[in-house]
Amino acid sequence: MMNGFSNNYIISRFAIIRKGRVECNEGVFDFPDEDDGAKFLKSIYKQLKIDYPKFYKMDRLCKLAFLTADYLFKDKNLLKKYQPEEVAMLFANYNSYIDIDIKHNTSIANKDKYFPKPAVFVYTLPNIMLGELSIRHLLRGENVFFISEKFDTSFIFDYTVNLLDTTRHKACVIGWVDYMEKDFESALFFIENASKNKQGLLLTEENLDRKFNTFV
């Protein structure tokens, strides 16, 4: 801590995906097909020129988290400063995985198809996206997934500062990734010590809130 009133952490990178639009450190990108989430996600995948066959196995909430993280980690030097176990992830959402819960539930309601696919069941757990991001970006920090009515910037700010102050972690990915029917929203923030990055916005509750609401 620099002093009693502030901390030494910054939001060095961010990536936000909402309907038809991606915003990150590199700028704002608009996409067509904004009423069809699946098409939208696919066009982002193409735009990012990713070759990751496992992407197609993921459910759409996980895809959303995956793509947002790819924008977040566009800066290839970002993670080089850290050991895999030094980067924590603190995520939350509103719907858990209700979207895929309904799919799993429909599948078991049909007694001929009582056994759902393992891939469907595993994606009913909200922290699965953390597993996917850990694999993709080699992150071995600790993970926590909260379910809350809204992105609680006050709680998340406090929790992050404490995590970075008192544990082995030197950086943290904060995330809000939510999907329900046609509505989706994903926002990721990379928090690290100001000495580790020339650019960034001081981590405060207000700045986190302002960034999150960039283009609501």
Next chain:
Amino acid sequence: MGNSYIAGDNIITSLGFSTIENFQNLLKGNTGIKVGLYPYLYPEKFPASLVNKDFVRENAIELKIDKDYTLFEQLLILSITDSLRDISINVKSPETLIILSTTKGNIDLLSNNPKGFADHRVHLWSSAYEIGKYFKTAHTPLVVSNACISGVVALNTADRLIKQGKFENVIIAGCDVLSEFIVSGFQSFLSLSKDVCQPFDKDRSGLSLGEGAATVILTSDKTKAKKPFIQIESGSGSNDANHISGPSRTGEGLYIAINDVLKGSKEIDYISAHGTATPFNDDMESIALDRHKLNNIPVNSYKGYIGHTMGAAGVIESIFCFESMRNNMLINSYGFENPGTVKEINVINKTESAQLKTILKTASGFGGSNAAILFRKMND
């Protein structure tokens, strides 16, 4: 910044409705897992550890929570209420927070909602709101949903909030109820055993599912803590970054989490492992313990007694650790007969007395997640 001490606890499983009743059954060597036909869960016979629903109903009527709350919420309310008995923690105080730990909460409402609960009740935050309203808490309960490690993560979260000085008391309540949703999901992985599960045994063939609720109350106010004093020493977590539904071959995440809580010390008296009894999970745990040269420390799994209770597991098993310390007893790892993990570990094969001061509790789960927590009994 104070430490977090245990002020109260409760366990509700097939083995009983209080911590003591559950622990007495462990001492007697009773398992609550029964192979039976439970048509509302699965069309064929399978082993499960189920809470006595008649008893829940009677208690729910007594507390007048039978009509307005789901089974999941009733279990949470009953567990929290019992944990608060005879202690002076004020649940309504702004200094107190409730944290709920669950994987699927009210998921059963998607297909079975005869009481007509509102659609949003299937959401975990909605249950949290109801629990907060029932206990008239100052803050809406926080919900942790981190697959099978939720309970340990919730305890770690609570410990940090207390050490940070954000709250004086944190009540951690874990619960999951078995439903067709969950049973079919685990069946789809072919990960369920045909008989009562056998953690760490050479013939282990999969896990047994269980349901239950449990509550731990942590406080920084030592005058409100339960004697003998037990504190949370440290907690940690790590992701394997390997596979979303299979354990790591090197036990990397669990190795890192254990490393972080032990901080170079090997002075632990006993390890309460996750031990689901799937071939890969138990091997993975043996590898992580072997890498730390903890092969000789007594280790057990409680899954043979109550099955895998998912979001409640970490909370229930932590309370069994507290009871083990309070009674200085090592509990037989039910279902274990012959060693059969890739690395040799010291699985407890007989319930016997032992001086217990420091206990390592671990958990691992879907999403490559791992967590560890260290409990210590204090002299005064």
